Amino acid sequence: MSLPPLLDGRTVIVTGAATGIGQAFALACSAQGAHIVVADMGPADETMDLIARQGGQAIYVKTDVADNDSTQAMAAAALQRFGRIDGLINNAAYFREVKLTDFEAIDPAVWERIFAVNVKGVWQCCKAVMPAMRQQHSGAIVNIASVVAVAGQPGYLHYVATKGAVLSMTKGLAKEVGQHGVRVNCIAPGFVITDATRNRPVEWQQSFLKARAIGREQRPDDLVGTAVYMLSDLSGFVSGQTVVVDGGHIMY
Numbered sequence: 001m002s003l004p005p006l007l008d009g010r011t012v013i014v015t016g017a018a019t020g021i022g023q024a025f026a027l028a029c030s031a032q033g034a035h036i037v038v039a040d041m042g043p044a045d046e047t048m049d050l051i052a053r054q055g056g057q058a059i060y061v062k063t064d065v066a067d068n069d070s071t072q073a074m075a076a077a078a079l080q081r082f083g084r085i086d087g088l089i090n091n092a093a094y095f096r097e098v099k100l101t102d103f104e105a106i107d108p109a110v111w112e113r114i115f116a117v118n119v120k121g122v123w124q125c126c127k128a129v130m131p132a133m134r135q136q137h138s139g140a141i142v143n144i145a146s147v148v149a150v151a152g153q154p155g156y157l158h159y160v161a162t163k164g165a166v167l168s169m170t171k172g173l174a175k176e177v178g179q180h181g182v183r184v185n186c187i188a189p190g191f192v193i194t195d196a197t198r199n200r201p202v203e204w205q206q207s208f209l210k211a212r213a214i215g216r217e218q219r220p221d222d223l224v225g226t227a228v229y230m231l232s233d234l235s236g237f238v239s240g241q242t243v244v245v246d247g248g249h250i251m252y
């Protein structure tokens, strides 16, 4: 027996979909029948090409999630092309630029920017899609936090604080928008090998790997099943939840 695609005919916006985990989300949602809005600050030719090669439909919208007008334009482009917005994955983040820094030495300008992208950006993207979701009386938002929001991580206080905010916003927003048929959930990935993390210290990578119940590297594809589940009707009565996907390191 074959099941129909889980996201057939739906429209899903994936922020930060040009590379890494966001690209994996975009490809997986497309494979499940969704129309994809590839929203990224940078060019996303590779993602667009990969979606086209697997027979999917997508548009690229150059988007800076930290800029409110830009997120409004992202939602408008999605509606103009596909007529509805069913899903949003808030994946874009100020992440690869983050440097290991004692908390007292964090540059205030970096503190401001990381909150503008990782926290205000999530809020602004949620605001941008909400009128469409409210009108449809349905929608699913998936926020990407990090296991560091649950477990802590020395030297990354600014980043940890933003991901803690994403985790809490998931709960707060879920309570506020449930009445409109909109669900909000969160994934907290462990240490995933992407271009953003490939050059982090090897000992550091090894320590994560050793602590896992499933003792291997984590790859972007390890996250997509949880995201598709959270966007689909399979999780129709699940909201405000965070799932740690890290191979069984932190048991939350």
Ligand SMILES: NC(=O)c1ccc[n+]([C@@H]2O[C@H](COP(=O)([O-])OP(=O)(O)OC[C@H]3O[C@@H](n4cnc5c(N)ncnc54)[C@H](O)[C@@H]3O)[C@@H](O)[C@H]2O)c1
Binding pocket: 015, 016, 017, 018, 019, 020, 021, 022, 039, 040, 041, 042, 063, 064, 065, 066, 090, 091, 092, 093, 094, 095, 096, 117, 121, 144, 145, 146, 147, 188, 189, 190, 191, 192, 193, 194, 195, 196, 197
């Ligand atoms: N890789 C990991 O180990 C790991 C672990 C936990 C959580 N995460 C989270 O997963 C997500 C993706 O991580 P990744 O490793 O794929 O990172 P990445 O740096 O490879 O990808 C991030 C993408 O977001 C885009 N982006 C950055 N700022 C943006 C902005 N202001 N507006 C629009 N797009 C913007 C970038 O252009 C890039 O394409 C992030 O939210 C990150 O915090 C990653």
